Amino acid sequence: MIEFINVSKKFNDLKVLNNFNIRFEKDKITCLFGPSGVGKTTIANIAANLTEIDNGEVKVTENAVYSFVFQEPRLLEWYSVYDNIDFVLKNVYNSDKRVNIIKDYIDMVELKDFESYKPKELSGGMAQRVSLARAFAYPSNVLILDEPFKGLDMKLKREMISLFKKLWNESKRTVLFITHDVDEAVTLSDFIYILNEKPAKIIDYINILEYNDVSEVKYRLDI
Amino acid sequence: MKGSILQSKYNKILIALFWIFVWEIFSLIIDQEIYLPSPITTFYALIDMLKTTDTYITILYSTYRTVAGFLISCGAGIVLGYFCGINKLVYDLFNPLIGIIRTIPVMSIIIIAIMWFKDTNVPIFVAFLMCFPIIWTNTISGIKSTDVKLLQMCKVYNINRLRIIKSVYFYSSIPYIKAGMISALGLGWKVTSAAEVLSLPKYSIGRFLYDSKVYLEIPDLFAWTFIIIMLSILFEKLLKIFLRGLYD
Numbered sequence: 001m002i003e004f005i006n007v008s009k010k011f012n013d014l015k016v017l018n019n020f021n022i023r024f025e026k027d028k029i030t031c032l033f034g035p036s037g038v039g040k041t042t043i044a045n046i047a048a049n050l051t052e053i054d055n056g057e058v059k060v061t062e063n064a065v066y067s068f069v070f071q072e073p074r075l076l077e078w079y080s081v082y083d084n085i086d087f088v089l090k091n092v093y094n095s096d097k098r099v100n101i102i103k104d105y106i107d108m109v110e111l112k113d114f115e116s117y118k119p120k121e122l123s124g125g126m127a128q129r130v131s132l133a134r135a136f137a138y139p140s141n142v143l144i145l146d147e148p149f150k151g152l153d154m155k156l157k158r159e160m161i162s163l164f165k166k167l168w169n170e171s172k173r174t175v176l177f178i179t180h181d182v183d184e185a186v187t188l189s190d191f192i193y194i195l196n197e198k199p200a201k202i203i204d205y206i207n208i209l210e211y212n213d214v215s216e217v218k219y220r221l222d223i
Numbered sequence: 224m225k226g227s228i229l230q231s232k233y234n235k236i237l238i239a240l241f242w243i244f245v246w247e248i249f250s251l252i253i254d255q256e257i258y259l260p261s262p263i264t265t266f267y268a269l270i271d272m273l274k275t276t277d278t279y280i281t282i283l284y285s286t287y288r289t290v291a292g293f294l295i296s297c298g299a300g301i302v303l304g305y306f307c308g309i310n311k312l313v314y315d316l317f318n319p320l321i322g323i324i325r326t327i328p329v330m331s332i333i334i335i336a337i338m339w340f341k342d343t344n345v346p347i348f349v350a351f352l353m354c355f356p357i358i359w360t361n362t363i364s365g366i367k368s369t370d371v372k373l374l375q376m377c378k379v380y381n382i383n384r385l386r387i388i389k390s391v392y393f394y395s396s397i398p399y400i401k402a403g404m405i406s407a408l409g410l411g412w413k414v415t416s417a418a419e420v421l422s423l424p425k426y427s428i429g430r431f432l433y434d435s436k437v438y439l440e441i442p443d444l445f446a447w448t449f450i451i452i453m454l455s456i457l458f459e460k461l462l463k464i465f466l467r468g469l470y471d
Contacts, residue, residue, distance in 0.1 A: 050375050066379050074376040078394040087390060088380040138380060 001026040001174045002047055002064065002142065007056035008199075009042055016042045018199040019056070024142075025191065026061075029168070029175040033185045033221060034195035040178045043200070044068075044146050047176055067140035069148040073127040075119040075134075081106065082115040085134045092139060105133040108170075109163060125156040129163065136167045143168075145177045149184060161187055182221045186214050194221065260442040268442035269449060277426075284426040286454065288343070289415040292350025293408050300355045300407075301400060304362025308396070309388060314363070325356045333418045345422035346415040346429070353414045354407035361403025365396025401466045408462055412455040 002024040009017040016039040024030045024047070032040045045051035046058060048066050067088075075084045085102045093101065106115050109129040119127050128148060135143055145164075149157045161184065168175065179185050185192055186208070194204040204220065211217050243262050250261040260268075272278045307314040332352055336345045369392055377387050419429020428447055435444035 048379055050378060065381075068376070068379045070372070070376070072372070074372050076373065076390065076394070079390070087386075088382065090386070091381060091383065 001061050002176070003059040003061070004043070004046070005057045005059060007046065007058060008054050009039075009046065009051065010054055015199045017046075017053075020200060022193060022202065024174055024176050026174050027172045028190040029177055029188055031177045031179060031185045031189035031192040032195055033179060033182075033192050034200075035180055038195045038198060039200035040180075040195060041146055044144050044176055044178055047142070048144050064142045065138075065140045066142045066144065067135035067138040069128075069131050069135045069143070069145045071147045071150050073119065073124075073131040075127060075130055077119050080116045080118055081111055081122070081130050084119070084130060085137050088134055088138050101137050105137040108136075108167060109133040125152055125160065128152065128160065132160070132164065132167065136171060140173060142174045142176070145175065147178055147180070149179075149181070157184070164188065182218055185221060186217050192217070192221070257439055257441055260445055264442045265445040265449065268440075269446040272443070272446055272450075281426045281428055281431060282450065282454065284343075284424070285346075285415060285419065285428040286458075288346040288419070288424075288427070289350055289408075289411045289454075290458075292347045292415060293354055293404075293411040295347070295351045296354035296407060296411075297358055297404060299351070300358025300403070301362050304359045304400075305366065305388070305392070305396075307359070308363040308366030309392060317359075321356050321359055324352055329353065329414055329417060330421075333421045336418065337422050342422045343424040343427075346418035346424070346427070349418035350411045350415045354411050357407040357410065358400065358403045361399045362396055365399030366392050368399065369395040397469055401469065404466065405459060405462060408458055409455055412451055412458070416451055 004020055004022045006019045006021060007017050008015070008019060020043075022043070032043060034040060042051060046053055048068055076087060079087060082102055085105065086098060089098050089101065103115075106112055109132060111126060111129060111133070114122065114126065119130070122130070132148065135145075148164075149160050152160060165188070177185075177188055189208055192204075192206040192208065193202050194206070195201065196203045206217055206220060208214075208217060246259075246262050250256075250259045253259045256264060303317065307317055329349070333345065333349050336348045336352075340348055373391055373395075374387070377391060382390075416429050416432065419427035420433050421429075423430050423433060428451060431447050432444060435441065435447065
């Protein structure tokens with residue numbers, strides 16, 4: 001669905017991508033796995049049209065509508081949980097439809113009792129759940145997750161991962177998932193691209209669906 | 224908690240008493256009421272003033288002029304500040320003008336205003352012109368301080384420009400506008416009094432300050448100055464209470 005063809009990107013003198021090629025399959029979860037600083041976020045930002053490329057081409061095979069779960073929740077502090085989701089849906093649905101959609105997603109992320117709370121009144125995990133609800137409530141067909149579970153404790157991370165799976169199963173979309181956490185990559189992804197070096201280079205590709213035993217995948221990722 | 228608030232109030236009273244004591248000492252050393260009246264003489268002058276209706280009418284008129292100048296500067300500063308904050312061309316267009324306003328001496332503005340306006344409107348115009356750049360600058364700073372990450376989020380979700388201005392820029396700039404309004408109001412009291420001294424509207428604190436100087440009623444001058452300080456503090460507190468309701 002999204003394809004990078006010979007994409008190059010430089011920030012000042014730092015070459016982040018050089019003739020980089022990658023493909024994100026429709027309605028699948030493709031993971032970009034690798035250490036910090038190899039250009040994963042740049043790839044996500046280019047895919048979401050937030051960063052312009054210097055050379056090459058980004059092919060989007062159909063009208064892509066994006067939603068994004070950033071490393072930090074990026075909520076409007078002056079709006080409540082409800083209003084933060086409403087904010088992105090206003091241009092898309094009429095008010096009656098919005099109310100139902102927002103209530104459903106707030107319910108799904110288990111924040112029913114917190115819909116009038118402001119982001120400052122929420123814990124980090126709760127705020128990130130709002131960000132997840134906002135991304136799924138928005139009628140996108142491409143969802144980008146840039147290390148969305150970073151900084152969360154193990155228990156919260158597991159909860160968020162299962163919540164993500166639940167939401168994705170109900171409303172499948174093309175997902176570009178960035179992480180450097182082996183467990184997250186193995187648990188969530190269909191395909192994993194392992195990146196390293198600078199400019200970014202794909203050093204391995206794993207189709208998780210071909211594996212019965214995830215420990216083998218973990219072993220490959222650990223190398 | 225209650226104890227610490229009481230303690231803090233007690234400390235403030237003690238500090239005020241200390242400075243009144245210092246004032247008393249200096250007035251005793253100088254020993255000339257015409258240069259530095261004692262706190263007691265000033266207090267009696269104040270009490271005498273508060274017994275006349277004219278004092279209250281004067282306070283009302285001066286307050287009206289300060290508040291009018293302040294409110295006009297807020298309206299103009301915030302609206303123009305928004306346009307300048309979100310559009311570089313508009314900013315470049317107005318920046319030199321506001322830079323000039325900022326550097327013109329207050330006295331020049333007052334004298335020009337005396338030639339242009341009726342005496343009662345001179346202080347309003349001067350207060351507006353002095354407060355406006357503060358509000359304008361703070362509004363722009365607020366808009367420029369908007370978190371780029373929030374703007375990226377808006378771009379991903381295709382939020383239109385008008386809603387970004389209303390829901391993101393506006394709220395981001397509120398703390399800056401609040402700070403600007405508080406500084407501008409304090410300045411407003413000072414420049415309104417100065418403009419009144421030169422333009423001499425019928426009911427104005429400035430006229431009484433001028434008369435005190437002419438008739439060498441220095442305790443009255445001190446008492447009016449005390450009234451201006453108290454009004455400035457009172458209105459700053461009222462403004463803070465009003466602003467507390469807005470998002471911070």
